């Protein structure tokens with residue numbers, strides 16, 4: 001029978017890093033507590049099953065993601081547990097260890113972050129610790145180590161521990177005290193931590209400074225925006241464009257050589273549909289990767305937890321919590337993982353609220369729509385429109401949250417208990433893994449959903465059905481300034497995937513999207529509609545999965561539909577007056 | 580004195596934690612138990628939440644959560660040796 005080894009430990013102690021190294025997977029890693037939200041398994045050397053779990057501080061459940069870990073451990077499905085502890089924070093880590101020792105399962109301790117501990121002069125007497133714990137203890141650096149055989153073999157050889165259970169009292173507090181006393185007296189003498197000169201890092205002196213903190217947060221966000229849409233992003237986009245036009249010309253020449261005429265079905269399917277539509281979307285890959293790169297740097301550095309700390313006071317007024325910042329920022333990348341990561345929020349109503357607001361974020365799939373249409377209409381100054389969309393997305397989320405707070409969710413109490421991890425340099429391996437995963441996802445999406453969707457719209461056009469559907473829809477969009485059949489269908493096609501708006505529009509309007517179909521006002525209104533209209537299928541599914549209530553899901557859908565129409569209307573009318 | 584009354588930069592020692600709800604229990608699990616030394620590190624720009632240092636790590640709590648923890652001003656230097 002195959003052996004199962006579970007990785008258990010406090011949040012942010014490096015479980016997923018180790019899991020990835022052991023199994024060659026690329027599960028999400030980030031320098032903030034609560035990255036992993038679901039159980040995930042993989043194979044070590046193809047034979048031993050490794051299970052990665054969300055982090056927990058103790059064997060008592062709290063947020064839904066912690067329950068996953070708790071349930072898995074208590075069900076005793078694993079043959080052995082590797083308890084990962086943080087060498088830089090042994091005292092708290094060992095609390096869970098002593099609880100695991102009381103369970104009837106083989107367990108070994110892996111002391112991770114040994115590289116970091118060495119750097120700080122922390123000395124851990126591994127063998128003494130092993131003797132006192134009565135189990136195998138293995139030093140580890142999940143990032144730096146090359147070979148993990150010792151660790152796995154130790155886990156497989158381990159028998160059930162013999163450990164006298166810590167005395168329990170009526171009072172929870174007293175029991176916890178007893179456990180910490182035991183840790184202090186029995187284990188801590190084998191760990192020497194040099195006296196700290198200062199516990200706050202230099203970075204935090206600035207990043208959490210009373211006066212500079214919020215401005216710095218704003219500057220970081222602006223910087224991300226500037227890189228993606230300004231300097232670097234523009235170069236990448238131009239390069240991708242050039243490459244795509246070379247490919248498209250090559251294909252055109254080939255088709256002509258094959259004797260196809262520009263009026264042929266196949267010719268226009270390939271050039272309008274595949275190159276014009278899907279190709280247009282693919283051109284944005286580099287820019288989108290750039291966005292994901294910057295987001296992953298924020299995650300890896302440890303700033304994410306700081307951002308939550310800083311914004312908690314503000315977000316609380318909008319039925320959110322500081323922790324909502326994490327999913328919301330992830331929402332700039334892609335809504336689906338962002339919606340799922342709302343599970344790090346303990347309070348159920350805030351968790352739902354956060355999930356519901358994520359679709360308002362200008363995700364990376366909306367980016368091509370914004371950039372393409374705004375530059376067609378406004379040329380060089382396109383970034384003004386894009387910036388407006390980003391602000392509008394955030395404003396819509398806050399507006400909705402604020403309104404709900406004042407009506408539905410009055411006076412709910414929530415918690416804000418977060419660990420602030422040490423700042424860390426992002427590892428190349430993680431960045432490469434993120435970029436690889438994002439490009440694979442993007443390309444496969446372009447090659448499946450978007451390609452099929454584009455075919456579908458192409459067939460609609462060829463059969464004339466498009467005008468019919470467009471005719472039905474256009475009265476709805478007429479007051480918003482984009483009441484033509486093509487634009488109506490394009491706007492709706494965003495439900496399949498937001499990039500579809502671009503590929504549909506590009507296909508329907510021949511090769512280049514020209515600015516003539518829009519005025520500035522109608523373009524802004526169209527973009528607004530794409531921004532806040534019901535999210536794509538994938539995020540809808542994620543959302544329904546997360547809020548787990550058919551009634552609420554339906555209500556939310558209605559809200560998205562009406563709210564997006566209203567906001568687009570307001571944007572259109574205001575723009576007509578102002579511009 | 581409650582933990583939320585302690586000023587940034589000051590140290591205190593925990594006397595007890597109210598554990599009538601799960602949150603208090605959670606605090607105990609995280610090492611907020613009698614005799615533990617806590618330093619207040621920073622306060623968020625809007626006055627809430629607050630960042631604390633205890634048992635070798637940093638954690639943030641809202642004011643009303645910190646109010647669950649009863650403390651006395653630090654007199655026992657030995658805790659800070661670690």
Ligand SMILES: Nc1nc2c(ncn2[C@@H]2O[C@H](COP(=O)(O)OP(=O)(O)OP(=O)(O)O)[C@@H](O)[C@H]2O)c(=O)[nH]1
Pocket residue numbers: 009010011012013014015016017018028029030031032033034035036037053054055056112113114115116140141142143144300424427430
């Ligand atoms: N220097 C150093 N960094 C490490 C080591 N192991 C993990 N890290 C970093 O620690 C951070 C957290 O790692 P994760 O693997 O996401 O931790 P986790 O335990 O899965 O966290 P959750 O899923 O949130 O519970 C990441 O930034 C890693 O790069 C290590 O041995 N040395």
Ligand SMILES: [Mg+2]
Pocket residue numbers: 015016017028029035036053054055
């Ligand atoms: Mg993880």
